[in-house]
Amino acid sequence: MKDSNFLKENNARHMWHPMAHPADSLANPPKIVVGGDGVSIRDIDGKEVLDAVGGLWNVNLGFSCEPIKQAIAAQLDALPYYSTFRGTSNDQVIELSWMLREFFEPDGLTRAFFTSGGSDSVETALRLARQYHKVRGESGRTKYLSLKKGYHGTHFGGASVNGNANFRTQYEPLLPGCFHIPAPYTYRNPFNETDPEKLAQLCATALEDEIAFQGAGTIAAFIMEPVLGAGGVIPPHASFMPMVREICDRNGILLIADEVITAFGRTGDWSGSRHWGVKPDMMSTAKAITNGYFPFGAVMLNDKIADVFEQDTSGRGAIGHGYTYSGHPVGAAAAIACLKETQRLDVAANAGARGAELFAGLNGLAEKHDLIGDVRGGHGLMCALELVSDRAAKTPIDKATIGKIYEATYEAGVMVRVSGPNIIMSPPLILTVEDVQKIVDALDAGFSAA
Structure with missing residues (x-):
């Protein structure tokens, strides 16, 4: 490793960081992380902090999972790469x-198409949804529906179904034929509805209205996160996704679950x-399919889709x-080891128990600190605090204040993630x-x- 002075002098000078303004990165250089062990990371100055971000929603098993590291090393010795395009595969x-x-058999999913990551997986699902309908003879089904506040990656297809303007406006025009309905976001919604169950019904009705307006025969798929992640950890009422499933079935529309964040135990x-x-x-x-140790992803498909293609x-x-x-042998080896360890440790059960404790602790903080407008979580280890400068008016907090909270929390020994007015924990x-x-x-x- 280069000496620390060299690294600090060149920090953000020769690279642009994802999801950041280049000028901000130059003015406020990113923290340089040089080590990790268990649930903690260590910065270039030797400060060790608990990583409440989990890398980026993906380091479910921590930073020192030996079975995955050993699987990667062994596969590099055996076969570091070969293509899975037509005619070749690997063990x-x-x-x-x-x-x-x-x-995933309990989810009814029996086939896999392998990718390099989450955005690739979303792009693949969108493309296969259109092709499925074309193979069936319904070539007019080309449109996509999704939720406002939803996040589906950064490719043009994923950005087009994204429901957050931050990931859209600077790149428009995007893919035509993408339409959004209100999210079941109890804290802020166009219906001013605070009852989660009533809000779920209103959003489901909005979906039905949009389908009727567009014409069911023009829509290929509806895509949603079971719990909205990057949009601020927004869990819908338990009735919402089942209603969406029924509406999609009734109208011949495929339901794509974007589980780049939520699969492999995150929700409990x-x-x-x-x-x-x-x-x-x-x-x-x-994400968690390899614990973040190798770029890898998969789209899972059910028998209904498989039968049409096969x-x-x-x-x-x-x-x-x-x-x-796609199907990189080193990534696949990492995923096999990760999946075995994920099941052996039963991390889903631990996520449920620890998530309930974290959610309770955050609600306790809300009683103490007026800057906390809303606490969201309660579904495994994904929680968020939405910060406001005025609780009654729900005025979003200013960037400088949330920056102070972030830095002071880091100094106190924990890394969290700031996204807009939200502090997100995963x-x-x-x-x-x-x-x-x-x-x-x-x-x-x-x-x-602060």
Whole structure:
């Protein structure tokens, strides 16, 4: 490693950071992380902090998971790369496809298409949804519906179904034929409805209205996160996703569950869809599939879709889509080891227990600090605090104040993520009771300092 002075002098000078203004990165250089162990990371100055971000929603098993590291090293020695395009495969990806079928069978998902990450997985699901309808002879089904506040990655397709203007306006015009309905976001919604169950019904009615307006025969798929993540950790009422499933079925529309964040235990169940008792037609996954140790993803598909493609004799079912690194043998080896360890440790159960404790602790902070307007969570280890300068008016907090809270929380020993007016927490799923308390205490110090 270069000496620390060199790294600090060149920090953000020769690279642009994702989701950041280049000028901000130059004025406020990013923290330089050089080490990680368990649930903690270490910066270039030797300061160790608990990572309540979990890398970026993905380091479910922490930063020192030996089985995954060993699997990666062994596969690099055996076969560091080969393509899975037509005519070739590899042993690791075959085993992984079998394991994923077993893992997601309760969700009704039996086939996998491998990708390089979450945005790739969303793009793949959108493309296969259109192709599915074309193979069936309904070529007019080309449109997509999604939720405002939803996040679906950064490719043009994913950005087009994204429901947050921050990821859209500077890149428009985007993909035509993408339409959004209100999210079941109890704290802020166009209906001024504070009852989650009533709000879920209003949003479902809005979906039905949009389908009627567009014409059911023009819509390929509805895509949603079972719990909205990057939009501010927005859990819908338990009735919402089942209503969406019924509406989609009634109108011949595919339901895509974007589980790049929520799959593999994050919500306290093995998938977010399973948490609500829903079987989607397709599921996009990535992130925790390799614990963040290798760029990898998968789209899971059900038998209904598989049958249409596999029984096609017209030639339209040939998949003209894929990535150089689809089914990468090193990524597949990492995923196999990760999946085994994920199940062995039963991290979903721990996420449920520790998530309930964290949610309770954050609600306690809200009673103490007026800057906290809303506390969201209660579904595994994904929580958020929406900050305001005026609780009654719900005025979003200013950037400078939330920056002070972030820095003071870091100094108190915990890394959190700031997204707009939200502080988002998605720590590793191996968190302990003591770790939960450390997060709450550090946030308490952060708010007190501000």
